[in-house]
Amino acid sequence: MRLSIRLAALAAALLSATSALAAPSGDRLEKVVILSRHGVRAAMSTPERLGEASARPWPRFDVPPGHLTVRGGRMVTLMGDYYRQLYAAEGLLKAGDCGAAYYWANVTQRTIATGEAYAKGLIPTCANTVHTVGEGKDDPMFEPVKAGVVSPDKALAKAAVAGRAGGDLTAWSASHRQEVEQLDAFLMQCGKGPCPPAPGKRRALDAKPGFVDGEDLVSLSGPEAFASGVTESLLMAWADGGDFAGLGWKGVDEDALTRTFFLHQAEFDLRLRTPYVAQALAGNITGRILDSLDGGSAPIGPSDAKVVVIAGHDGTLATVGGLLRLEWTLPGYQPNQIQPGAALVFERWLRADGVRVIRTRFTGQSLSQLRAATPLTLAAPPWLPRCSSLAAAPPRPPSTVRSRACAR
Numbered sequence: 016m017r018l019s020i021r022l023a024a025l026a027a028a029l030l031s032a033t034s035a036l037a038a039p040s041g042d043r044l045e046k047v048v049i050l051s052r053h054g055v056r057a058a059m060s061t062p063e064r065l066g067e068a069s070a071r072p073w074p075r076f077d078v079p080p081g082h083l084t085v086r087g088g089r090m091v092t093l094m095g096d097y098y099r100q101l102y103a104a105e106g107l108l109k110a111g112d113c114g115a116a117y118y119w120a121n122v123t124q125r126t127i128a129t130g131e132a133y134a135k136g137l138i139p140t141c142a143n144t145v146h147t148v149g150e151g152k153d154d155p156m157f158e159p160v161k162a163g164v165v166s167p168d169k170a171l172a173k174a175a176v177a178g179r180a181g182g183d184l185t186a187w188s189a190s191h192r193q194e195v196e197q198l199d200a201f202l203m204q205c206g207k208g209p210c211p212p213a214p215g216k217r218r219a220l221d222a223k224p225g226f227v228d229g230e231d232l233v234s235l236s237g238p239e240a241f242a243s244g245v246t247e248s249l250l251m252a253w254a255d256g257g258d259f260a261g262l263g264w265k266g267v268d269e270d271a272l273t274r275t276f277f278l279h280q281a282e283f284d285l286r287l288r289t290p291y292v293a294q295a296l297a298g299n300i301t302g303r304i305l306d307s308l309d310g311g312s313a314p315i316g317p318s319d320a321k322v323v324v325i326a327g328h329d330g331t332l333a334t335v336g337g338l339l340r341l342e343w344t345l346p347g348y349q350p351n352q353i354q355p356g357a358a359l360v361f362e363r364w365l366r367a368d369g370v371r372v373i374r375t376r377f378t379g380q381s382l383s384q385l386r387a388a389t390p391l392t393l394a395a396p397p398w399l400p401r402c403s404s405l406a407a408a409p410p411r412p413p414s415t416v417r418s419r420a421c422a423r
Contacts (some may be wrong), residue, residue, distance in 0.1 A: 041367030056085030074257030095136025117316030288337030
């Protein structure tokens with residue numbers, strides 16, 4: 016089944032991490048759905064493979080490639096503890112209420128471990144189960160195409176992506192030449208890119224833009240796709256406390272990292288937030304989230320759960336954000352970037368006038384908070400809204416947020 020969502024009706028407010036505490040007097044929080052990316056994981060490639068793309072060796076992780084790190088688990092638990100403080104203050108969560116929270120995760124180790132880490136912080140006195148569809152299966156919420164619940168037209172998806180790039184991926188990529196050279200200088204550790212030839216090294220400068228055939232709905236090649244994997248590994252190693260300076264790296268700081276994220280976000284935006292692609296990949300999970308909020312036919316977990324935590328991937332949040340036309344900017348990151356442990360949070364409120372509304376916000380730890388594994392409190396939340404540029408619009412009643420789900 017493919018879900019049809021009337022996107023023009025969703026003008027949900029993007030609220031600050033502390034704005035729920037400043038809700039109008041008499042408003043009551045009824046339910047929360049937290050759609051989170053997994054926490055800090057090991058790079059998907061080995062340090063040796065990553066070293067082929069840089070002049071200096073890479074920090075090593077304490078777990079196999081792609082797994083949630085020990086430190087990453089601790090930081091997710093800090094996020095869970097923050098949500099506990101936030102929603103206990105609103106009267107939604109009470110100590111010892113083990114049925115108040117429900118956890119669902121995709122089938123990877125890092126997402127299941129992320130759900131478990133959330134549970135330790137959100138309701139620490141309870142032994143909560145993290146639910147999944149089971150190892151070796153494709154979850155329709157996260158992989159609707161592979162699970163066979165949607166059958167998008169791959170040719171149309173490519174055409175939609177190409178259209179957003181002006182019909183010419185080569186020209187689109189060429190417009191990022193300055194950022195490609197900056198990344199080359201960072202990875203090859205020269206003063207200014209493009210750096211001198213480096214035999215045996217893989218470089219963004221050499222990657223050719225285009226489409227790549229594969230099992231994904233749309234896959235891209237080129238400097239942006241090359242940079243996407245490498246800079247995500249930079250982010251994970253930084254957040255995990257990796258000692259870049261001890262390995263001979265120079266100039267690795269928050270400002271430099273923020274600049275390197277540009278190409279990754281350009282690739283993510285084009286490949287995943289294009290409307291046709293976002294509709295195909297996120298229609299199912301978005302419909303389930305809305306069912307959970309407004310009493311629809313296919314909620315995630317029991318209807319009386321106060322908080323539903325969904326542990327997914329950055330692509331999950333990117334496609335949902337693209338589908339719902341949600342935009343966010345956090346200090347230290349590129350627009351719409353999704354750091355480990357970040358989440359789209361959907362809150363259902365009963366206003367004092369008797370109208371139910373859905374309020375939406377994006378929450379995540381700053382680069383400094385990740386690097387230092389900073390404890391989070393209501394006074395020191397995951398991010399400071401005064402530093403962010405937010406799209407804001409009035410919250411909307413659930414009945415105007417969605418249309419009926421229908422098969423196509």
